[in-house]
Amino acid sequence: MARLGSWIEPFPEGIYVRPADAWIDPSQPKERALVTHGHSDHARGGHSQVWATPETLAIMEVRCGPQACEPVAYGETVRIGEVDVSFVPAGHVLGSAQIVLDHAGERVVVSGDYKRRENPTCAPFEPVPCDIFITEATFGLPVFRHPDTGGEIDRLLHRLHSDPQRCVLVGAYALGKAQRVITELRRRGHEQPIYYHGAVERLCRLYEDLGVSLGEMRHTASATRQEMAGHIVIAPPSALNDRWSRRLPDPVTAMASGWMRIRQRARQSNIELPLVISDHADWDELTCTIRELAPREVWITHGREEALKHWCMTHQIKARELNLVGYEDEDD
Numbered sequence: 001m002a003r004l005g006s007w008i009e010p011f012p013e014g015i016y017v018r019p020a021d022a023w024i025d026p027s028q029p030k031e032r033a034l035v036t037h038g039h040s041d042h043a044r045g046g047h048s049q050v051w052a053t054p055e056t057l058a059i060m061e062v063r064c065g066p067q068a069c070e071p072v073a074y075g076e077t078v079r080i081g082e083v084d085v086s087f088v089p090a091g092h093v094l095g096s097a098q099i100v101l102d103h104a105g106e107r108v109v110v111s112g113d114y115k116r117r118e119n120p121t122c123a124p125f126e127p128v129p130c131d132i133f134i135t136e137a138t139f140g141l142p143v144f145r146h147p148d149t150g151g152e153i154d155r156l157l158h159r160l161h162s163d164p165q166r167c168v169l170v171g172a173y174a175l176g177k178a179q180r181v182i183t184e185l186r187r188r189g190h191e192q193p194i195y196y197h198g199a200v201e202r203l204c205r206l207y208e209d210l211g212v213s214l215g216e217m218r219h220t221a222s223a224t225r226q227e228m229a230g231h232i233v234i235a236p237p238s239a240l241n242d243r244w245s246r247r248l249p250d251p252v253t254a255m256a257s258g259w260m261r262i263r264q265r266a267r268q269s270n271i272e273l274p275l276v277i278s279d280h281a282d283w284d285e286l287t288c289t290i291r292e293l294a295p296r297e298v299w300i301t302h303g304r305e306e307a308l309k310h311w312c313m314t315h316q317i318k319a320r321e322l323n324l325v326g327y328e329d330e331d332d
C-alpha cells in the first residue's frame, strides 16, 4: 500500500498536489496555484490560473494586479484533476482559508496561516478532521502564548488617554493586522477618528467594500499635527522610524505583533508600547488544534518546526518537517 499522502509532494517552493497538477501557495509562478490567503509570502502574482476565495482574489488584485481567477467560496467544492478541493475558514485575515484536499480516500488539510481566537474582521477557523494536517508553526515554541487581545487594546487606550498632547502611532501590517486593530478598538468603544498612513488605505477601503466597517478613518496627509494629538495613527511597521513620522505630534511608538512577546525584539525596533496581538496560532492554539483534529500525521511548515515536531512525537503523533522556503513573517 502506498505511503499516506504520497500524492502530496513538498518542494522548497511550495506544496505540489500531483493528481491536480497544482501548487499550494507557490513562491514561483506556476500554471495552477491554490492560494490560502492574500499575504505576499503566500499569494504571488504571475500564475496562469489561481483558485482562492473571492476575498483573497480581491486582495490579490489590489496587491498584484488582475489575476486569471477561479473563485471558490467557503464550503464550495471544486474538482481539479482527480482531487476534490474546498476552502474552509482559517481565521487569519479576511478571506483566509485552509485548503481541504480529498483524493484516493485520503483527506489532507493545509492550514495556511491560521489562528483560533476571535477576529472581528474574518470568519472563524473551522476544524476539519483529516488524515494529514499540514500546519504552520510561526509561533511554534512554548514561550509564545498570546495574551487576551482586549487587554492589549485596553493598554493602548490607556496610554492614549494618559497623554492627550501626543498621538499613539501603531505599527501594523497593512493586510489584516491594521484592520483588526481598528475593529478591536471600535469594539472597546473607541469612536474617535483613526488616522492612517497612505500604505494601508487601499486595503482598509477593500475591507470596507467587503463588509468590514472600520468607523471614521482619516488620512494623515490631510491633517495637521495639532489635529492628530490625542489620536491613534495606524501605519505599516516600515514607516515607524522613517521621516514620515516626523509630522506626527510627538508619537508614542507602538507595534501590534506576536513577536512583541520578545522584549528584545521590541527594544531593537524602538517600540515604546509593544502590543502582543497576533494573527497566528500561539503554542497552545497549535497544540490544541492538533489534539482536536487527531490526524494520523502532522506535517509542519512555516516557522519553528522542531519544537512542534517534538511535541507531536511525545504525543504519539507521526510528524514531519517540510522545510519550504520563501515564507517570511509579513503577517505576524
Ligand SMILES: [Zn+2]
Pocket (backbone or CB within 6 Å): 039, 041, 042, 113, 302, 327, 328, 329, 330, 331
Ligand atoms: Zn504566512
Ligand SMILES: [Zn+2]
Pocket (backbone or CB within 6 Å): 037, 039, 092, 113, 331
Ligand atoms: Zn499570513
